[in-house]
Amino acid sequence: MATAPFAVFVAATLIILAVFVAVARSSRDNRAVDYTRVNRLRLQFFVALSVVLLLFLLLTIRRLPYPVEAHTPDRVVNAVGKQYAWSLTDSPGPGGVETPTLATWDRDFSPTVNVAAGTTVEFRVTTLDVNHGFSLYAPDGHLVTQTQAMPGYMNRLRVTFDQSGTYTVLCLEFCGMSHHRMRAVVEVR
DSSP: OTHHHHHHHHHHHHHHHHHHHHHHHHTSSOOOOOHHHHHHHHHHHHHHHHHHHHHHHHHHGGGOSSOSSOOOOSEEEEEEEETTEEEEESSSOTTOSSSOOSTTHHHHOOSEEEEOTTOEEEEEEEESSSOEEEEEEOTTSOEEEEEEEBBTBOEEEEEEOOSOEEEEEEEOSOOSTTGGGOEEEEEEO
16 A cells, blocks of 8 residues: 555656656757647646546545544543643643643643543643644554644644553654653553
């Protein structure tokens, strides 16, 4: 399956190269341009490109990441970031996800959240200060999913935890000198 995108890339590259060579060769000679023929060729190219793009749309639209029958998540976890920490809480988090504040950070801060295996969790991700990358790593160290944490905006990220273990949340957006220390934990049991 992984070879199909590579094959499409190689085929597209060869077609682009062939068109480039053909145009370069045709421009050597000074000759009159038949604009009727050129416009017809442009229209044919536009129609062909439209058909190809429509075909790709029809082949890939059924693989959208969210099912049509969207359901309410089993659990909502509010992920609020600030340099250099993540807070994962069931409550709106430090100051609330909609209007987070630094004043309530110490009271509401929690770097760990416990989740039951097999549940769908919606992470509501935001930040108090600068952009952060909210990335979730499986117990074996592989990246499961990620989204941006932005001040004044909330991203929603749904994850179904099928495997038990300790999932690590790291920042994927360089946010300062202690960026590497910005981590949290999702315990799945």
